[in-house]
Amino acid sequence: MAVDQKKTGALIAAVRRERGMTQKELARRLHVSDRTVSKWERGAGFPDVGTLIPLADALGLTVPELLRGERDTAVTPDDAARETAVWARHSRRAKRQRAVRAAVTGLVCTLALWCALGLPGLLSLPVDWTAEATVYRADGSWAGSTLVRWEGRLFTRLPWWWEFRGHIQTPLDPVSVDGRYDVRHTVPLLPSGVTLSTHRTWSGNIPDRGPSIQSGYILDWWGRQCAFRLTDGTVAATSPAVYQRFLEEFPPAS
Secondary structure (H helix, E strand, C coil), X not given: XXXXXXXXXXXXXXXXXXXXXXXXXXXXXXXXXXXXXXXXXXXXXXXXXXXXXXXXXXXXXXXXXXXXXXXCCCCCHHHHHHHHHHHHXXXXXXXXXXXXXXXXXXXXXXXXXHHHHHCCCCCEEEEEEEEEEEEECCCCCEEEEEEEEEEEEEEEEECCEEEEXXXXXXXXXXXXXXXXXXXXXXXXXXXXXXXXXXXXXXXXXXXXXXXXXXXXXXEXXXXXXXXXXXXXXXXXXXXXXXXXXXXXXXXXXC
């Protein structure tokens, strides 16, 4: 049975007027708003399954009459049960469709807002992460251990690309831990974890002493794994696995 919302709405309006009821009075009896009744009567909506029987009782109609949008329809009890079951399926399907549309709309709006705020770098998170790293000489032998600190902010540039802006500090880099100087790195955080420093900025007179961090990183932010090379040829890495991967991605110059 095809449900014609306009025919049903016209029937509801006609019978309501015959009974001398206003939309507000009918709405009060059904515990709905008068706007809902108005939508039914205009054919812009349809009563759900739980409202059909109280609505039919309030108007002195049968449920099949409401579903057909016609009065005095001769139907058997089996016809009535069948038509009610058909409408119940129709109502459930319509509710599922509305839920899917609402979910898709919400997802699209969320992604649009994320891109609108992320592309210009308006979304960011504070970062203060310290990890222990092993230092390897150029020949791969162990040279000691150190602490590496990443302190700054994470900025989103695209839904799948983040960027770190801030200090990368290690005791092996005297410039970055000297209180008289400020060295800041900008590092894009790509899904592969392999990245290059886009630029470094600093203030003060940078002394030419000690090793400093070179561009070229393995940085798995979520796994908190990193590796980088210093200007003296040593490599600091938070695990043997990330050290091996760093050598594959950034082999030492021959």
